[in-house]
Amino acid sequence: MDKKIIFFDIDGTLYAPELGGISKRVKEAIKKTQEKGHLCFIASGRPYGYIAENVKEVGFDGYVLANGANIKYQGQDLETRYMDVEAVKTLCLKLKEKNIEYVLQTSQLCYLSKKCTALLEFYKKCNIDFHNFCFEYDEEEIMKKTVKIEVWVKDEKELEYAVSCYGSFNYELHPDHHSMEVYAKDVSKATGILDVLKELNIPLENSYCFGDGPNDVEMFETVAHPIAMGNALDIIKERAEVICLSVLEDGVYFQLKDLFDL
Numbered sequence: 001m002d003k004k005i006i007f008f009d010i011d012g013t014l015y016a017p018e019l020g021g022i023s024k025r026v027k028e029a030i031k032k033t034q035e036k037g038h039l040c041f042i043a044s045g046r047p048y049g050y051i052a053e054n055v056k057e058v059g060f061d062g063y064v065l066a067n068g069a070n071i072k073y074q075g076q077d078l079e080t081r082y083m084d085v086e087a088v089k090t091l092c093l094k095l096k097e098k099n100i101e102y103v104l105q106t107s108q109l110c111y112l113s114k115k116c117t118a119l120l121e122f123y124k125k126c127n128i129d130f131h132n133f134c135f136e137y138d139e140e141e142i143m144k145k146t147v148k149i150e151v152w153v154k155d156e157k158e159l160e161y162a163v164s165c166y167g168s169f170n171y172e173l174h175p176d177h178h179s180m181e182v183y184a185k186d187v188s189k190a191t192g193i194l195d196v197l198k199e200l201n202i203p204l205e206n207s208y209c210f211g212d213g214p215n216d217v218e219m220f221e222t223v224a225h226p227i228a229m230g231n232a233l234d235i236i237k238e239r240a241e242v243i244c245l246s247v248l249e250d251g252v253y254f255q256l257k258d259l260f261d262l
Contacts, residue, residue: 003039004038005208006040006210007208007209008209008210009042009216012212012229012232012247013211013229013252014055014247015127016248023250025250027058030059030256036260038260039062041060042055042063043219044064044065044189045066045172047066047106048063048107048108049128051063052127064193067148067172067181068188073200079195079199083147083148085143088149100151100152101116102151103119103150104139104146105146106142107147108132110133111137118178119152122179149183152179159173159177168185169184181215190219190221190222193222207223208226209227210227210255211229211232212232213236220239226241227240227255230246231247
């Protein structure tokens with residue numbers, strides 16, 4: 001059998017707040033795709049600690065997480081790329097000077113101070129299970145294991161300051177103009193996907209992905225068959241081989257059904 005591998009973004013692709021989870025039809029289509037011998041992976045900017053149980057319960061074969069910094073396959077870490085520890089220390093010190101909230105993300109858990117009330121309120125709206133959050137920890141030790149950082153700013157002044165602190169790191173500002181993902185320049189969903197293809201010996205031409213947002217651009221420029229959600233941004237649709245129905249219309253379900261004759 002010619003094994004295919006499909007990478008799925010989460011937010012806006014599999015999940016939307018209006019759905020309250022991943023729809024039954026989409027779950028069934030993913031399961032049937034796997035039963036045909038193909039692999040289904042999550043590819044997300046989220047670290048593992050942010051992956052909710054209603055996503056894990058689908059039974060994905062693996063995960064490309066933290067914008068490609070951590071890869072999991074069949075429950076084990078296949079690859080983990082840590083941020084430079086000295087640069088992380090410098091960044092955190094600068095953020096603390098202005099009392100800017102941040103969370104350190106590792107391959108398993110997320111670490112933040114209980115004083116980070118804005119971040120905690122934000123995460124309540126993000127389909128995240130808080131049992132993977134730690135509030136008591138040795139920050140210097142966690143910095144050695146950090147794969148990504150998320151920062152929260154309350155206004156434009158803090159935003160400008162935070163961006164000036166990032167140095168050698170890449171960052172992505174979310175549409176709310178408060179939360180930002182900060183990560184190493186040598187990682188992306190694309191690097192994570194290429195690592196997976198190499199490790200599992202799957203040819204590039206057998207790779208597919210579904211996505212909708214700005215951190216999916218590299219993924220869409222890497223896989224052989226990029227599929228944009230109907231609700232995707234124009235920069236994603238422009239790079240797509242196919243545009244399917246929106247997340248609210250079970251676009252993934254219908255496209256998998258067509259692709260793999262489910």
